[in-house]
Amino acid sequence: MTHGALLIADARGQVGDYLGTLLNIYVLLIFVHILSSLFFSFGGRVPYNRVLNAVLEFLRQVCEPYLRIFRRFIPPLGPLDLSPLVAILVLTIGGGIVVNLIRG
Known part of the structure; x- marks a missing residue:
């Protein structure tokens, strides 16, 4: 391999790692929002508490748009809402595929 190809491969790996980390953080935010x-x-x-209210509002603004996509198609089963579980599964599986495609 040439030096340029190694640099491109390294950059792809770093971008893939960065995207994977962002996806993991987003899954964590969704999990905290669910809890x-x-x-x-x-x-x-x-x-x-102003700080707690700001954190809860941040979680709502960050997580609800993504979760709303799944709530349109997955009705709640009584008091149980399964859409966050499906949303996390889609994000984890789809994100893993995209990250692996970027890494090469």
Whole structure:
């Protein structure tokens, strides 16, 4: 291999690693959003806190647009909403495929 080809391969690997890390962070944010939603749906209450409210609003604004895509097609089963589980599976599997394609 030439020096240029090695640089391109290294850059592709780094871009793939970066994208994989971003996908993992997004899955983590969705998971935290699900846990916070469950906490409040079971009657959990916390005292007013500006920082906590900002974090919860951030999670809602970041996660809800993606989750809404799946909520259109997957109806809730009583009180149980399976759309976040499907959304995480699609993100993990689809993201893994894209990352592997980028890495080569």
